Amino acid sequence: MAQSARFQLSWYNFSNSLWMISFSIQQLLVTWILVGVLDQSPEAVGLAQLIIGVPALLFMLWGGVIGDRVDGRTLLFQSHLLSAIPPLILALAVYVDHLGFWVLIATALIANLLNSASNPARNTILNSVAGNRLQYAISLSTGIGSLATMLGTRIAGEIDNFGLIQVLLLQSACFGLGGLFVLGLKKNPAVSTPSDPPEIKPSMIEVIQEGLNYTWRFKLARDLVGLNFFSSFFNAGAWMIAIPFIINRIYAGDALLLANMTVVFYFGSLVANFGLLRFMPLLRPGRLYLIMQVSRILVLLLIWVQPTLTWLWVAAAYWGFNMGVTTTMSRVMIQEIAEPEFRARLMSVFTLGLMSATPMGSLVLGLVIGQFGELNALIPGMLASAVIFWYGLKHSSIWQYQSPQPTA
Numbered sequence: 001m002a003q004s005a006r007f008q009l010s011w012y013n014f015s016n017s018l019w020m021i022s023f024s025i026q027q028l029l030v031t032w033i034l035v036g037v038l039d040q041s042p043e044a045v046g047l048a049q050l051i052i053g054v055p056a057l058l059f060m061l062w063g064g065v066i067g068d069r070v071d072g073r074t075l076l077f078q079s080h081l082l083s084a085i086p087p088l089i090l091a092l093a094v095y096v097d098h099l100g101f102w103v104l105i106a107t108a109l110i111a112n113l114l115n116s117a118s119n120p121a122r123n124t125i126l127n128s129v130a131g132n133r134l135q136y137a138i139s140l141s142t143g144i145g146s147l148a149t150m151l152g153t154r155i156a157g158e159i160d161n162f163g164l165i166q167v168l169l170l171q172s173a174c175f176g177l178g179g180l181f182v183l184g185l186k187k188n189p190a191v192s193t194p195s196d197p198p199e200i201k202p203s204m205i206e207v208i209q210e211g212l213n214y215t216w217r218f219k220l221a222r223d224l225v226g227l228n229f230f231s232s233f234f235n236a237g238a239w240m241i242a243i244p245f246i247i248n249r250i251y252a253g254d255a256l257l258l259a260n261m262t263v264v265f266y267f268g269s270l271v272a273n274f275g276l277l278r279f280m281p282l283l284r285p286g287r288l289y290l291i292m293q294v295s296r297i298l299v300l301l302l303i304w305v306q307p308t309l310t311w312l313w314v315a316a317a318y319w320g321f322n323m324g325v326t327t328t329m330s331r332v333m334i335q336e337i338a339e340p341e342f343r344a345r346l347m348s349v350f351t352l353g354l355m356s357a358t359p360m361g362s363l364v365l366g367l368v369i370g371q372f373g374e375l376n377a378l379i380p381g382m383l384a385s386a387v388i389f390w391y392g393l394k395h396s397s398i399w400q401y402q403s404p405q406p407t408a
């Protein structure tokens with residue numbers, strides 16, 4: 001990789017890691033403030049997550065359009081600076097003793113909308129930064145992102161020691177500092193669509209529809225988006241809803257045990273992504289993606305048989321490792337196959353599927369827990385992993401997919 005490309009990737013990873021630190025702080029703080037500070041009911045917490053999450057998910061399609069139409073660096077810089085404002089508003093509300101349900105919801109919603117608007121461009125700009133080492137760049141950035149998420153979660157967990165206002169100020173500073181690193185990136189101008197005559201400027205709805213149609217017509221892209229949605233629905237949903245109940249009810253654990261288990265999970269993901277760097281570029285990432293589906297069945301089965309706490313730690317670490325590999329491999333394939341003029345829109349559809357599946361899966365698996373118990377909420381994930389492996393092997397080109405290899 002040329003010296004200038006290395007510097008560009010470093011600027012990108014610095015800005016991305018600061019964004020991930022800030023956003024992981026927010027994710028923990030929102031739940032903690034609702035439950036621990038405002039003492040809201042479970043129904044109110046669920047409503048809050050719905051209000052915060054759904055508009056942002058829908059906004060992501062618009063973010064894909066913007067990512068294809070404007071300079072990615074400018075969009076990321078603006079998103080960083082604007083995202084620094086909601087934590088400051090929330091800190092002011094705490095300072096004047098006016099922290100309330102709707103102030104929290106409004107600030108969290110704004111931050112989520114900005115994340116959704118910039119996320120497709122953040123993914124797309126990595127293509128230009130990476131040059132001919134896209135797999136390496138994706139794995140490196142994902143691994144650093146996992147490390148940043150662990151750090152942000154740990155910072156938010158120290159809220160009793162640091163104070164809520166101080167943590168919010170730190171969150172705002174990380175957003176702003178990340179924007180400064182974005183300025184180190186080269187401009188990433190929008191890619192024009194050759195099929196559109198210069199005099200015709202399609203509407204936003206038409207461009208979104210075009211991106212959805214492109215995803216649907218492109219079978220490999222459609223398969224990857226659909227299978228990742230299916231996987232996240234049952235597997236990410238299981239981690240979000242089943243594991244907390246398993247730790248609390250079966251292992252009599254507290255919030256600290258759950259927090260530490262989450263850090264171990266992300267550590268597994270971190271090991272996966274940095275470990276993949278040793279083997280990049282992979283010729284057939286689809287095969288690794290499908291093989292990991294089988295290994296996920298084994299780790300879910302291990303937790304389902306109610307092992308000792310020591311083996312639960314091992315299972316959490318490997319589950320995170322598995323997630324790190326499958327997420328990176330699917331993202332690699334999506335970004336490699338996408339045509340430049342549709343890349344941001346395809347990434348927005350891909351990310352929308354991942355992010356929307358988890359809350360919906362949590363809702364369904366919560367009903368499963370209520371009827372059949374927390375351990376049995378893992379069974380749908382085992383079946384889903386088996387279906388993904390079978391479909392990817394027999395009815396998709398995922399197994400046969402070959403990544404373009406960089407020239408010497």
